[in-house]
Amino acid sequence: MFRTELAVVGAGPAGLSAALAASECGVDTLIVDNGSTPGGQLVKQTHKFFGSKAEHAGTRGIHIARLLAGELQRSPQVEYWSESTALGYYEDQVLLVEREGRAHAVHCDALVVATGAAERHMVFPGNDLPGVYGAGAVQTLMNVHGVKPGERVLIVGAGNIGLIVSYQLLQAGVRVAAVVEASRYIGGYAVHASKLRRLSVPILTSHTVKEAHGHEQVERATVWQIDETFTGVPGTEIEFEVDVICLAVGLSPVTDLLCQIGCKMKYVPELGGYVPIRNENMQTTRSEVFVAGDASGVEEGSSAMLTGRLAGYAAAAYLGKCPDFQNKRAECQRALDALRAGPSGQKVRAGLSVVVSMEAGTC
Amino acid sequence: MTRADVIIVGGGIMGCSIAYHLARRGMRRVVVLERSHIASGATGRCGAGVRMQWGTKPNCLVMKESIRILEGLEQELSYPHGIGFKQKGYLFLAHSKAQLIQFQKNVQLQNSLGIPSEIVSPKDMKRIAPLLDTTGVVGGSYCSKDGHCDPFHTTRAYALAATRLGATLLQYTELQSVTKSAEGTFKLTTSAGEIEAPVLVNAAGAWSGYVASMLGVNLPVYSERHQILVTEQVERVLDPMIISLHEGLYCQQTPDGSFIMGLGDPNEPKGLDQGHSWQFLFAVSKKISRLLPDITGVRILRQWSGLYNMSPDRQAVLGAVDDVPGLYVACGFSGHGFMMAPAVSESMADIILGNTPRVAIDVYGLDRFKNGNLFYEPAVV
Amino acid sequence: MRIERHPILTFTKGAKVQFYFEGEPLEGYEGEPIAAALHAAGIRCLRHSPVRNRPRGFFCAIGNCSSCLMVVDGVPNVRVCVEKLRAGMDVRRQKGKGDLNVSD
Numbered sequence: 001m002f003r004t005e006l007a008v009v010g011a012g013p014a015g016l017s018a019a020l021a022a023s024e025c026g027v028d029t030l031i032v033d034n035g036s037t038p039g040g041q042l043v044k045q046t047h048k049f050f051g052s053k054a055e056h057a058g059t060r061g062i063h064i065a066r067l068l069a070g071e072l073q074r075s076p077q078v079e080y081w082s083e084s085t086a087l088g089y090y091e092d093q094v095l096l097v098e099r100e101g102r103a104h105a106v107h108c109d110a111l112v113v114a115t116g117a118a119e120r121h122m123v124f125p126g127n128d129l130p131g132v133y134g135a136g137a138v139q140t141l142m143n144v145h146g147v148k149p150g151e152r153v154l155i156v157g158a159g160n161i162g163l164i165v166s167y168q169l170l171q172a173g174v175r176v177a178a179v180v181e182a183s184r185y186i187g188g189y190a191v192h193a194s195k196l197r198r199l200s201v202p203i204l205t206s207h208t209v210k211e212a213h214g215h216e217q218v219e220r221a222t223v224w225q226i227d228e229t230f231t232g233v234p235g236t237e238i239e240f241e242v243d244v245i246c247l248a249v250g251l252s253p254v255t256d257l258l259c260q261i262g263c264k265m266k267y268v269p270e271l272g273g274y275v276p277i278r279n280e281n282m283q284t285t286r287s288e289v290f291v292a293g294d295a296s297g298v299e300e301g302s303s304a305m306l307t308g309r310l311a312g313y314a315a316a317a318y319l320g321k322c323p324d325f326q327n328k329r330a331e332c333q334r335a336l337d338a339l340r341a342g343p344s345g346q347k348v349r350a351g352l353s354v355v356v357s358m359e360a361g362t363c
Numbered sequence: 364m365t366r367a368d369v370i371i372v373g374g375g376i377m378g379c380s381i382a383y384h385l386a387r388r389g390m391r392r393v394v395v396l397e398r399s400h401i402a403s404g405a406t407g408r409c410g411a412g413v414r415m416q417w418g419t420k421p422n423c424l425v426m427k428e429s430i431r432i433l434e435g436l437e438q439e440l441s442y443p444h445g446i447g448f449k450q451k452g453y454l455f456l457a458h459s460k461a462q463l464i465q466f467q468k469n470v471q472l473q474n475s476l477g478i479p480s481e482i483v484s485p486k487d488m489k490r491i492a493p494l495l496d497t498t499g500v501v502g503g504s505y506c507s508k509d510g511h512c513d514p515f516h517t518t519r520a521y522a523l524a525a526t527r528l529g530a531t532l533l534q535y536t537e538l539q540s541v542t543k544s545a546e547g548t549f550k551l552t553t554s555a556g557e558i559e560a561p562v563l564v565n566a567a568g569a570w571s572g573y574v575a576s577m578l579g580v581n582l583p584v585y586s587e588r589h590q591i592l593v594t595e596q597v598e599r600v601l602d603p604m605i606i607s608l609h610e611g612l613y614c615q616q617t618p619d620g621s622f623i624m625g626l627g628d629p630n631e632p633k634g635l636d637q638g639h640s641w642q643f644l645f646a647v648s649k650k651i652s653r654l655l656p657d658i659t660g661v662r663i664l665r666q667w668s669g670l671y672n673m674s675p676d677r678q679a680v681l682g683a684v685d686d687v688p689g690l691y692v693a694c695g696f697s698g699h700g701f702m703m704a705p706a707v708s709e710s711m712a713d714i715i716l717g718n719t720p721r722v723a724i725d726v727y728g729l730d731r732f733k734n735g736n737l738f739y740e741p742a743v744v
Numbered sequence: 745m746r747i748e749r750h751p752i753l754t755f756t757k758g759a760k761v762q763f764y765f766e767g768e769p770l771e772g773y774e775g776e777p778i779a780a781a782l783h784a785a786g787i788r789c790l791r792h793s794p795v796r797n798r799p800r801g802f803f804c805a806i807g808n809c810s811s812c813l814m815v816v817d818g819v820p821n822v823r824v825c826v827e828k829l830r831a832g833m834d835v836r837r838q839k840g841k842g843d844l845n846v847s848d
Contacts, residue, residue, distance in 0.1 A: 034807060034826075046752045060752070088641065088666075096641045105641055118808050130788035130801025137805035137825075145780040146755035148745045172747050216789045216799045254808070494846065595821055596794075597844045620841045657846045660819065 004030040004079070006315050007095050007108035009086040009257060012040020013301050014293025014308035015114035016068040021312025022112075023077040025322045030106060031072075032084040032097050038072055039065025040116055042301060044139040046171075047164050054335060055302035062143075064301070086115075089261045093288065110288045110315040113258055114308055117251035117272065117294035122156065125211045131218030135165045135248035142172045150244035154221050155179040158203055160300075162248030163192035169246075170199055177240045180207040180223050182230060210237060212245055221245050251298045258295065261286055270351030271297030277357050281314035281329065282307060290315050297355065299340075299348055306336045365558045367392040367531075369715065370551060372538055372574050373566035374399075375406035376514065376704040377693050379521040379532075381564055383440070384712030386528035393530035394558060395522075396551070398537040402518040404568045406701050408637075408669025410591060410613060410625050412604045413702040414453045414509035415478045418469045418741040421726050422678070422699075423476050428706035428722045433512055436705065442520035447513030449618050452603035454483070454491055455504045455742075456654075462609065465741065466504040473506070480506035494601050494655050509604065511617055514701050521708075541577045547689060549578075562715060564691045569635060569670035571694035580684055583732050584674050584695040588631045590643040592666040594658070596620030605654065606744060612650050613744050622658060624651055627744040639668045671698040676737040681707060681727035682714055691715055692729065697743060745784045761831035778824035778835055779805065779812055790814050790824060791838035814838050818845040 008019045011033030019031045037043060045061020056064045072078055084099040095106045119134035121127065131150065133141075135157070138149045153174055155166050158181035166176045179196065184206050186193050193203060206225055210232055213220040225236035252273040259265060263276040264285040275297045276284045283290050292311035293304035310332040316322035340348050368390050371378045374397025382395045397403070413433065415426045432439070433448045457463035466482060473480045483505045485497040491505060526532055537554040541563070544550055549563040567574045569586040597620050604615035614624035626647050644666060652659040674680050674695035684690040693711055696703060710720035731737060747755070758774035765787060772781025779790065779802050789799040790812050802812035807826035816822040817834050820842020824835070 036828075062753075090641050091638055092640075094641055096644070103641075103644065119804060121803070128793070128798055128800060130790070130799055132803070133801075134804050137803060140805040141780060141783060142747060143753060145776050146747045146750075146753070146757070147780050147784045148747055149783070171751050173749075217801065596841045597820060598841050600844050600846060657844060661844065662821070 001094075002030070002104060002106045004028055004106060004108050005319055006030070006110045006112065007032065007106055008112040008114060009095070010040065010114035010116055010293070010295070011035065011038040011080065011082070012114060012116050012293060012304065013042055013064070013068070014116070014295070014304040014311070015040070015112065016072060017305045017308030018112045018114055018290075018292050018312035018315070019078050020068070020071050020075060021309040022316045023075045025313065025316035027077065027316045027319055027321050029078045030081065030108070031078060032081045032086055032095075032106075034083065034085045036082050038069040038080065038082070041136060042068075044136070044143040045301065046143055046168055049302060052335060052338065055305050055339075057302070061301060086257055089257060089289075110290065110318055112290045112292055112308075112311045112315055113295055114292040114311070115254040115257055115295045117298050118254050119247065120250045120252055122209070122247055122249050124209045126213060126218070129212050129214050129218050130216065131214065131243055132212060132245045132247065135161050135246050138165055138244070138246050139168065142174070143168065148172060148174050149246070150242070151175065152177050152242045153244040153246050154209070154223070154240050154242040155246045155248060156209055157181060157248035157250070158193070158205070159187035159248060159250070160189060160192060163188040163196060165246060165248060166196055166201060167192065170201075176201045177242050178223070179203045180209065181205045182208045182226060208232070209245065218243055218245055251294065253295050253298060255295055258284065258289070258291060261289055263289060266355055268297065268351045268355050270347045271355065275355055277355055280333070280356055281317070282311040283314055283318070288318065297348065297351055303336060303339050306332050306339070310336075365556065367394040367558055367560040369393050369562040369564060370549065370558055370560045371395045371564040371566055373397065373404070373568055373571070374401040374522070374532065374534060375404050375566065375568050376402065376518045376521065376701050377568070377708060378564070378566040379518050379525060380704045380708030381566060381693065381711050382530045382532075383521045383525040383528070384709050385715065386525050386530045388712055388716055388718075390716070391529060392560075393525065394560070395525070395530065395532045396536055396538055396553060397532070397534045400534050401522050401532070402515050405669045405671070406514050406518055406568075408591065408667055409514055409698075409701045410615070410623055411511050411514055411617065411701070412453065412509070412613065412615060413448075413512050414506065414604070416453055416455060416469065416473060416480050416504060416506050416509060416742065418465070418472070419678070419738055420472060420476065421724075421738070422740060423473055423478055425703050425706045425722060425724070427476060427478055429703055430508060432705035432709075436517070436520065440520040440524040442516070442523065444516055445513075446517045446520055447511065447618055450508050450510040452491065452505060452507045453509035454488060454495075454603040454605050456488075456500050456605065456607045456609070457502045457504075458499055458607065458609035460501060463502045466502070469742065470504050478506065479508055480504055492601060492603055492605060494657050495605065496654055496656055505603065511604070511615060512702070517701075538574065541574075543578060543687065549689065562689050562691070564693065564711070564715070566693045568694065568700065569672050571672060571692065575684075575692065578687055578690065580687060580690070582680065582692065582694065582729075584672050584680060585633055586635055586670040586672050587633045588636055588638075588668045589625060589627065589671055589698065590631070590639050590666060590668045591623065591625035592644065592647060593664050594622040594661045595664055597661065600657070601655070607654065608742070608744065610650050610654070611744055612647070612654070614651055614655065621664070622661060625744070626650070635670065637668050637670065639666050671696075672700075673697050675732070677740045677743045678738060679703065679707065679727045680729060681711065681724045682729065684729060697740070699743075745786060761829065763829060763831065763833040763835060765835050766837065772829045774830060775828050777805075778814070778816065778827050778829050778833070781829050782824070782835070789837065792840070794840040813842065815842060820844065
């Protein structure tokens with residue numbers, strides 16, 4: 001049996017930040033991640049981050065991943081297992097981990113779950129054809145592995161991810177036929193949208209995919225206009241000759257592990273789906289289990305790093321190793337409040353108001 | 364206060380099938396109370412096997428009838444989605460001469476009751492289950508008419524048929540207390556209000572002892588945890604359920620292609636704990652890779668546990684509770700309630716209505732604990 | 745289908761190796777996901793679904809969704825979006841649930 005004070009599941013921005021914060025407090029930490037390099041989804045983000053300097057604003061995601069990985073290497077108290085999958089967590093505080101084809105029992109005194117989010121799919125005829133890919137998959141293929149996802153792409157969803165991926169496709173030499181968006185408004189930042197418009201990519205609001213066509217893979221897509229009730233309007237169909245339909249229609253928190261643990265969960269649409277009830281210190285209803293990043297509610301990379309750091313300090317405090325916790329907590333909270341301020345943070349604030357609860361334990 | 368003719372506590376296979384048979388026999392106001400959703404207890408957590416190979420005559424007869432009913436149940440209940448009943452056999456492994464002699468006795472009994480089981484050699488067993496490693500196996504018993512049935516679909520089929528006949532199914536409704544009035548009716552307080560009825564059926568599975576205690580009845584049953592796991596799906600490579608009483612292990616490939624397996628472990632906790640352990644995964648993997656080495660690389664998808672409601676002789680406790688007129692019980696199945704329900708529920712309905720059941724179940728009565736007429740079932744994992 | 749020039753990224757690749765898809769030799773880079781090597785060779789249909797025999801490719805590309813299950817060196821249900829390519833691998837489209845590799 002392997003023993004560690006803290007186990008962190010996930011080596012994305014949240015998990016890495018949690019592990020680094022805890023080790024800063026002198027906590028022996030094991031971080032397990034199913035990817036082959038640390039950074040989670042940062043490793044395919046070629047765009048520069050917004051936010052404040054402390055969360056690496058102005059730096060590309062790929063470089064933030066390298067910075068965090070470098071810090072990880074310099075932290076002797078953090079052990080990092082790549083290509084390792086957390087299978088389950090049991091009542092005797094054992095995390096079962098699959099590594100190199102074997103199951104390993106890891107006993108931990110505290111656990112941070114930073115499992116991120118998964119891409120949503122969408123319902124239309126032909127949605128299972130090869131070539132209907134998640135936006136993250138498109139990014140992985142072209143930005144991590146250097147392979148073009150196709151020749152001509154239809155993007156579904158004009159949130160930030162849809163707009164950013166469109167631009168990245170153009171950078172990789174792939175044509176973008178159009179971006180379609182079901183809502184009447186473009187959800188992403190205007191700066192991303194105008195970049196695309198300058199490159200003559202049409203953004204069709206109040207439009208969605210009606211059907212994907214193709215024999216063994218996507219060959220064509222039919223798009224149509226939708227009315228206020230999101231119902232398709234016959235006669236408005238447009239055909240696009242595309243070989244990829246890229247879905248950027250949102251993310252859902254990956255909370256399987258938290259559900260299996262028995263943490264009390266709540267369905268919060270504003271946060272992307274089922275998320276764990278927790279207190280202001282990211283502590284769930286199971287006192288030694290903390291949550292961080294998109295698994296606690298879908299936001300973005302900068303807030304993932306902050307909730308990760310907060311969870312790492314809180315776990316250290318829970319283990320009696322963070323005497324300065326109140327100050328560190330306040331610092332993280334101030335930065336989070338700044339990120340979530342204004343109209344763009346309204347949805348997240350609404351979601352958090354129902355899920356951050358004293359029902360969860362106290363540090 | 365809602366009035367009913369009968370209230371059944373528990374929406375597992377037993378409660379739902381008893382409700383169906385009572386409604387079919389003309390009982391008008393049948394109510395099933397279920398704290399969670401139907402099949403949420405032991406029914407939906409069981410290994411989904413059905414077999415006629417038993418070591419006592421009453422169990423053989425009950426299961427012979429159950430399997431006959433299952434063969435026509437989709438039609439009987441007009442259930443279009445299928446109940447997943449597949450007769451691919453059950454293969455019991457004997458690891459010693461003594462065990463084989465016990466199996467021979469069982470097969471003799473089974474054959475005398477018209478059950479087509481047989482004693483098989485290790486060579487026969489390789490033919491029936493080519494994946495099986497027969498090292499250390501001296502023989503076994505096999506019945507091709509045993510098999511698998513889907514607990515969720517079967518329970519739902521009974522529940523839908525019962526409601527079509529006018530029964531009321533109250534899911535997510537918890538029984539809070541029950542008293543018996545001077546006039547002899549049961550008054551139940553539930554999370555959805557009060558209900559009363561002259562007849563109460565306790566089919567609460569692992570919680571049946573607790574429900575009985577509300578009326579001051581002490582049932583000689585207790586609950587214990589059993590763990591189980593299911594793997595990813597692959598094309599069919601294993602037909603029969605494999606049971607090794609020696610290893611306390613059972614494993615079968617279900618019609619959807621996944622392997623489902625469990626262990627009988629004497630160290631599992633008694634009580635109502637439905638948790639699960641990582642140690643179970645290691646223990647069952649080790650055992651199964653000896654018996655079925657080819658499935659060693661198949662990935663485990665999920666694990667869970669369910670509760671056996673155990674009786675002292677590992678036999679069901681069925682029928683009227685003499686001390687409390689109007690109270691009936693169907694519990695203590697010791698891990699075999701799902702497969703016995705088709706026959707037992709029909710007999711229970713007949714007994715409640717004062718009819719003579721087609722399959723006698725009086726040997727399972729509560730009075731056996733007073734009279735000392737226990738009859739121990741040897742073939743339990 | 746490989747990206748030759750990129751304004752921001754440079755791609756470090758493993759050694760060029762040969763592997764087999766449906767018995768035919770193909771080239772890819774050692775250590776990249778099998779799905780990436782196939783995609784670069786223009787192969788997107790990775791399996792056919794068990795019930796309706798529909799063509800399936802990958803969807804998430806990070807090992808979460810199980811859309812990309814193939815038979816690799818005789819082992820079914822391999823997630824090729826995360827399984828790393830090695831020289832000489834025998835990669836086949838999975839039909840249905842995949843056949844277990846059974847010893848004789």
